[in-house]
Amino acid sequence: ADPAAVTEARAHQDRLTKPRGALGALEDVAVRLAGAAGCSPPPMPEPAALAIFAADHGVHAQGVTPWPQEVTQQMVANFVAGGAVANAFAAQVGASVTVVDVGVAADLPHAPGLVHHKVAYGTADLSAGPAMTPEQTVAALEAGISVARRLVAEGARCLITGDMGIANTTASAALVAAFTGHDPAEVTGRGTGVDDETYARKIEVIRRALDANGLRPGHAAAPLAALGGVGGLEHAAIAGFILGGAAARVPVLLDGVIAGSAALAAAALAPAAVDHCVAGHRSAEPGHAAALEYLGLRPLVDLELRLGEGTGGLLAHPLVCAAVRVMHDVATFDSAGVTEKDA
Amino acid sequence: ADPAAVTEARAHQDRLTKPRGALGALEDVAVRLAGAAGCSPPPMPEPAALAIFAADHGVHAQGVTPWPQEVTQQMVANFVAGGAVANAFAAQVGASVTVVDVGVAADLPHAPGLVHHKVAYGTADLSAGPAMTPEQTVAALEAGISVARRLVAEGARCLITGDMGIANTTASAALVAAFTGHDPAEVTGRGTGVDDETYARKIEVIRRALDANGLRPGHAAAPLAALGGVGGLEHAAIAGFILGGAAARVPVLLDGVIAGSAALAAAALAPAAVDHCVAGHRSAEPGHAAALEYLGLRPLVDLELRLGEGTGGLLAHPLVCAAVRVMHDVATFDSAGVTEKDA
Secondary structure (H helix, E strand, O other): OOHHHHHHHHHEEEEEEEEOOOOHHHHHHHHHHHHHHHHOOOOOOOEEEEEEEEEEEEHHHHOOOOOOOOOHHHHHHHHOOOOHHHHHHHHHHHOOOEEEEEEEOOOOOOOOEEEEEEOOOOOOOOOOOOOOOOHHHHHHHHHHHHHHHHHHOOOEEEEEEEEOOOHHHHHHHHHHHHOOOHHHHHOOOOOOOOOOHHHHHHHHHHHHHHHHHOOOOOOOOOOHHHHHHHHHHHHHHHHHHHHHHHOOOEEEEEEEEEHHHHHHHHHHHHHHHHHHHHEEEHHHHHHHHHHHHHHHHOEEEEOOOOOOOOOOOHHHHHHHHHHHHHHHHHHHHHOOOOOOOOO | OOOOHHHHHHHHHHHOOOOOOOOHHHHHHHHHHHHHOOOOOOOOOOOOOEEEEEEEOOOHHHOOOOOHHHHHHHHHHHHHHHHOHHHHHHHOOOOOOEEEEOOOOOOOOOOEEEEEEEOOOOOOOOOOOOOHHHHHHHHHHHHHHHHHHHHHOOOOOOEEEEOOOOOOOHHHHHHHHHHOOOOOHHHHHOOOOOHHHHHHHHHHHHHHHHOOOOOOHHHHHHHHHHHHOOOHHHHHHHHHHHHHHOOOOOEEEEOHHHHHHHHHHHHHHHHHHHHHEEEEEEOHHHHHHHHHHHHHHOOOEEOOOOOOOOOHHHHHHHHHHHHHHHHHHEEEEEOOOOOOOOO
């Protein structure tokens, strides 16, 4: 982050016609984005572009979710047809929607809004060894970088992460354990709704995955080995998307636990990328809170969402815009002739 | 609330292409608004209209705030000129802004967007006796009802409460104590920024105000006597605005502690009005949390804002729209051909 822009943004906030600090966490968002952009006020983060990275997971075979794997491709069709919650939220906040196949376990028909970057027909089972080869990991990262670069070239001034992949909260929890050192039981949640038996199995599967990949919680993992070992293709693509947005100095609005775990990988590869990230929300998944805490990011929306797709990031977009708009539009005490409080 | 619409809205939520309950608190918002509107899905709460009710306070003389009283009228000029944070947020979410003088202690020039409903040149000092006469209380309530009715007639489908009045968190804390039974020390905050000495004086002033008006915390107060005794003209107007919105079956998005304390009065006068209220945010003022808890409302945004003006309500508007839009736009499992999870 640019320290001069941070200082100038903070000073500007204090000249505006409002009590100091009265916008709470939104003042910090505006100041952080000034630092990331290298100027104050930072550019308005509009228009926004949501990219939903879709992929399947070999670990699905371990029975970690009650949802059939075909739902990944069915939901891709739903996104492309405009029928999912992410589409409704994107329409509400004026964001574009791009769906990216980085690893769905089926050939998908061409359709407007669907980008083909398929690296594999799903990952291998992470509980038995590496989910991805090193080449696949890099290819998925590059797919995310390329999508970010294209969306920015097309005019996006804010990138929003989205994901679709049945079983992907299992990979997310494994990544969070590997990168933050938390025990799997602390960072594993019930995803889109699993019963007690499945939940216990999910934790056990994650323990085996860490073992099988030589990842011990509390011992710093080599970023690419951890990402490829227990991550998903959409996790790697989102990590690349974050890196691509950061390289373009555009804010990246993170969705839920899939984005949070991908951000851990991105941060391990390039720590400064975190300066460009804004945590859209905190989901109901415990691993998400652990990831955000590790990254030092404060979530803007906290409403017990647990859907993914980018929905939490989309909801936060108007809040981020509002935070930045204050820096552009609001009068100062001097310019508005408003008296400041007694010292 | 209409129980059939509530049941239909809940059932509809469960047919949509998302795991049940995955939208957390937003599902409850959509279901509540269906009940309030008497139909499912409820109408989209757009466009929104913000009304900022401005007034002054006799209790300012007691030294409860470091801000000069003139700041009320200076900020009214700032709102009318479009230079305040509320204007920036309203522009961001596409809400109109109406400023209503219900009791500023000065004659204000006519200006576009400024509505004159002046009931008095500020209230009397609530720490010495009733802040308002019964006639003034009713006149301010009627002003709020009239503004709500006019905005709905002009096309607003969501009303957002706003306020401006130097010293008005003192009146708010007194109202919260009177209606909820909390001790003044529990529900008094530092407003727009007071030091320890002023804070202690503020609590003492509120204790005297309750005494002077025969309001004992824990003893149910007659609504109009409490509102007129320790409230402000903007509190009474906002209570009327809530009643007017509820009568028109339009959602009323509440801002911070001034709106929360006014909503306590509105709820005491007409309990069903609360069905039409959505708590936009939770401010840093402790009395606000107490008021929302008493009303059974869950705030949507929780970012330590403490500005007022309607800023917290405006920030929540896109979240409320998103919650309702889901009910209109999202495909069902059947219509989208998406497989449901195993039972």
